[in-house]
Amino acid sequence: MTDDPHPHHLTPSYRSTVLRAPARPPVRPALDPEAAELLDPVYGHQPVGPLDHDLTRQHEGEPIGERIIVTGRVLDSRGRAVPDTLVEIWQANATGRYAHPVDRHPAPLDPNFTGSGRCLTDADGRYRFVTIKPGAYPWRNHPNAWRPAHIHFSVFGTAFTQRLITQMYFPGDPLFAHDPILQSVPRPEDRERLVCAFDLDTTEPEWALGYQWDVVLGATPFEED
Amino acid sequence: MPAPSLPPTPSQTVGPFFAYALPYAEGPFAVSEDHPDAIELHGRVLDGAGEPVPDALLEICQPGLFGRCPTEADGSYRFRTARPDTYIPLLVFARGLLKPVWTRVYLTGDAPFLAGLDPVRRGTLVASPSGERSYRFDVRLQGDRETVFLHHVPPRG
Numbered sequence: 494m495t496d497d498p499h500p501h502h503l504t505p506s507y508r509s510t511v512l513r514a515p516a517r518p519p520v521r522p523a524l525d526p527e528a529a530e531l532l533d534p535v536y537g538h539q540p541v542g543p544l545d546h547d548l549t550r551q552h553e554g555e556p557i558g559e560r561i562i563v564t565g566r567v568l569d570s571r572g573r574a575v576p577d578t579l580v581e582i583w584q585a586n587a588t589g590r591y592a593h594p595v596d597r598h599p600a601p602l603d604p605n606f607t608g609s610g611r612c613l614t615d616a617d618g619r620y621r622f623v624t625i626k627p628g629a630y631p632w633r634n635h636p637n638a639w640r641p642a643h644i645h646f647s648v649f650g651t652a653f654t655q656r657l658i659t660q661m662y663f664p665g666d667p668l669f670a671h672d673p674i675l676q677s678v679p680r681p682e683d684r685e686r687l688v689c690a691f692d693l694d695t696t697e698p699e700w701a702l703g704y705q706w707d708v709v710l711g712a713t714p715f716e717e718d
Numbered sequence: 719m720p721a722p723s724l725p726p727t728p729s730q731t732v733g734p735f736f737a738y739a740l741p742y743a744e745g746p747f748a749v750s751e752d753h754p755d756a757i758e759l760h761g762r763v764l765d766g767a768g769e770p771v772p773d774a775l776l777e778i779c780q781p782g783l784f785g786r787c788p789t790e791a792d793g794s795y796r797f798r799t800a801r802p803d804t805y806i807p808l809l810v811f812a813r814g815l816l817k818p819v820w821t822r823v824y825l826t827g828d829a830p831f832l833a834g835l836d837p838v839r840r841g842t843l844v845a846s847p848s849g850e851r852s853y854r855f856d857v858r859l860q861g862d863r864e865t866v867f868l869h870h871v872p873p874r875g
């Protein structure tokens with residue numbers, strides 16, 4: 494499909510794809526409207542708490558870093574709001590370190606920052622997180638490899654086939670051109686859609702910079718007009 | 719006239735660091751132990767060299783049920799869910815997968831969908847019994863016995 498915005502599985506510049514990318518073309522099953530793939534996933538056992546969206550208030554003190562607000566809407570392929578859907582995020586701290594044992598980047602952990610949050614979209618499809626701006630971090634993909642600052646996003650939607658995990662980047666990052674993961678998205682206009690926009694109206698005076706980023710979920714075979 | 723269609727947000731890899739954010743204690747247990755149709759679904763995720771994939775995340779979705787399970791160091795996963803009427807849709811994310819792969823777990827080999835597949839490959843979608851109410855299903859991302867993966871996106875227009 495020429496208008497597929499997604500990366501190809503095999504992207505040798507991202508080394509881990511070489512032994513993990515499926516080589517055979519996928520099979521497209523004829524889905525009837527009752528197909529299990531079209532169910533609305535009933536996520537979770539834990540209700541979303543009122544502070545789960547605020548990554549700066551999960552510990553005793555405040556995390557170090559540039560406080561930011563990241564908000565946007567989850568839309569379907571016709572541009573309609575997707576309300577009440579779960580959005581989960583995770584990210585490195587301001588120094589570029591994840592609160593994960595396999596992250597060995599010699600940058601400090603922040604005792605006041607775990608870096609994961611979640612929320613449900615409102616009636617307008619809007620999500621909103623308060624966090625700190627993540628740092629760039631090195632990885633071992635190639636010599637002197639660094640990931641541009643990003644926040645990982647996981648979004649559900651109304652059919653299991655819409656399930657999306659992706660990464661949101663920040664405008665003007667000099668590492669974009671050197672990042673095989675962002676560059677795995679074939680077309681520049683599609684890569685641009687992974688970059689949030691600074692927004693002065695979202696910015697709160699004397700408190701936090703604001704960024705806007707919308708997520709568009711894939712079409713489903715039986716979407717109603 | 720339908721509204722113009724918007725291109726979907728591109729997928730990016732789940733990466734290596736999701737383990738403290740996405741998995742949760744009850745995630746692998748879509749039903750309780752005493753559910754009358756409870757089955758165990760377990761197996762391993764393997765790469766093209768037959769090596770375990772220790773940083774994959776699997777999700778299943780059935781009517782009213784959802785399950786999420788990360789793989790262990792040996793590539794293994796284990797769900798408890800309900801015996802399906804037809805099949806269990808299975809979604810796999812991993813470091814090194816820039817977009818997830820979709821597959822289906824069938825507990826028997828007689829489904830019409832399987833009959834339409836290459837006979838050499840259709841067995842990759844059929845779990846093998848591994849005890850009472852227990853089924854084993856390995857996911858091979860690549861190689862001679864690569865699992866049949868599915869594509870669900872309709873053509874845009």
Ligand SMILES: [Fe+2]
Nearest residue numbers: 643645733735
């Ligand atoms: Fe990351």
